[in-house]
Amino acid sequence: MIELFGADYSVYVRSARLALAEKGIDYTLVPIDVFAPGGPPADYLQLQPFGKIPAMKRGDVTLYETVAILRYVDEAFEGPPLQPDDPLGRARMTQFLSILDTHAYRTLVWEIYVERVVKTRDGGAADEVAIASAMGPARTVLAALEALVADGPFLLGDRPSLADCHAAPMLALLGKAEEGRLLLKGAPNLSAWLEAFGRRTAFKATEPAA
């Protein structure tokens, strides 16, 4: 049995959960709230020394870093393959994963979604300078992703891959901010893919509760 440590609000946890769901693998989501006062429980750092979510445990195997978990989930279990067979397809998938981790996460999720949606939820104020400063880098990210979208219905072509699992949670949050919707309008192929992927059972089943 797989234990996935994390919280449903996390885009990285959702990415791992999407891969598990697309593969048809049962798992238990063990709650770890990294944003609880005082941070995650001290013993969680034995599983994830940087205190981030997710981490994974399967028998004696422990893993952290989402991309490592994604690859393990795909390669260690039966089920539909979530990585292309050909070298260029695999390289494109890695390119998506790397862009998302390196350039998309902080800009799209923290500087746009968290500022515009989360911070203002209870009447708080967004940091307008942070949002305005993020728009240029965000445009670059969306243009780069848009240029890589294959003839669908999935990011890499005719079947879902780890690229879809990793991209969908971040871009879905971006789409909840007005600036994000504007940015997505400028990336029609990416937007069409996001809308279609959002209708998948795996995506609906991993919707955060709050």
Ligand SMILES: N[C@@H](CCC(=O)N[C@@H](CS)C(=O)NCC(=O)O)C(=O)O
């Ligand atoms: N490189 C890590 C990043 C994971 C990550 O940043 N997770 C976020 C939640 S989406 C987190 O734990 N944030 C807590 C913090 O930054 O203190 C991975 O790929 O798993």
